[in-house]
């Protein structure tokens with residue numbers, strides 16, 4: 001079956017996270033910066049929102065220069081908080097991992113995914129799936145992203161680049177050549193300024209021109225490996241597969257509650273399917289766990305968690321269910337706000353083989 005591969009990229013990630021946390025920033029130029037601390041303004045811009053980009057502000061620009069460009073436009077300068085972005089990134093990747101066949105995160109705000117099996121190789125279904133991924137990211141984190149879908153990683157990545165911000169580009173296999181041909185070769189993944197000028201010297205400007213170049217000419221100029229890659233990229237025939245991220249150190253499920261609530265019973269009821277599915281994952285992967293965590297995302301989008309760790313690894317469904325319920329009782333007493341979303345995580349995974357099930361463990365010794 002021909003492959004269907006996607007690439008997802010969160011829009012102006014750090015700056016968008018800041019906008020979500022502080023809606024009064026919407027519509028104003030925002031830049032997230034790393035301060036080096038030498039003088040008040042020494043450091044560089046990590047990323048900027050689109051309002052700031054309109055004034056020419058971009059990643060890597062010195063803060064002082066960026067401030068000058070935004071003078072008189074009411075800019076907001078924010079210190080980068082990597083940990084905050086990482087927590088959000090992890091939650092998104094985890095949710096994505098449950099929606100696609102294989103997820104390969106390639107950065108804090110981007111990932112490749114393979115949906116060949118779940119779509120049966122059908123681009124219409126892949127489009128629907130991409131749309132539901134986009135809505136899921138909005139629903140859970142209030143963030144927009146851009147997605148590209150195509151028959152290879154290079155094609156998918158081009159699609160997400162073109163869709164920025166907030167869009168979706170689906171490039172069905174049969175229109176791939178036509179889609180690629182007019183693009184500048186410099187847009188291909190892995191083609192930087194040096195390669196671009198080398199290609200120009202050979203009279204190659206577009207992807208279409210590159211695709212028609214003889215393999216031996218490219219290999220002579222760029223070597224076997226990179227020459228071969230360039231040709232494959234230009235024809236959308238790059239074969240690199242999507243490789244799952246590291247083996248999970250945990251399983252989790254997060255749901256959006258039917259309504260905001262402070263009632264722990266209501267929360268655990270709506271999580272019962274999630275608990276069952278985690279138990280299913282444990283069983284199918286032959287794992288048991290030591291720690292259960294209840295995750296509550298409150299109405300102001302802050303996250304509160306509470307965990308319990310067992311001395312011996314366990315895998316029973318009832319243990320997860322009972323523990324989650326007890327943890328949410330505690331969380332609801334201290335949260336101070338209602339829950340908007342709720343989740344369960346089991347971690348401290350161990351192989352099940354030489355481990356006693358809790359029911360066995362608790363069985364009275366005669």
Ligand code: TTP
Pocket residue numbers: 009010011012013014015045046047048059060108109164165
């Ligand atoms: P990118 O995906 O390159 O950029 P972006 O998400 O800000 O914008 P776009 O809408 O065009 O995708 O990078 C992801 C994050 O990585 C970005 O939000 C901040 C960080 N970053 C830096 O800290 N320094 C940099 O030079 C770049 C390019 C990114």
Ligand code: CA
Pocket residue numbers: 009010011012013109
């Ligand atoms: Ca991005």
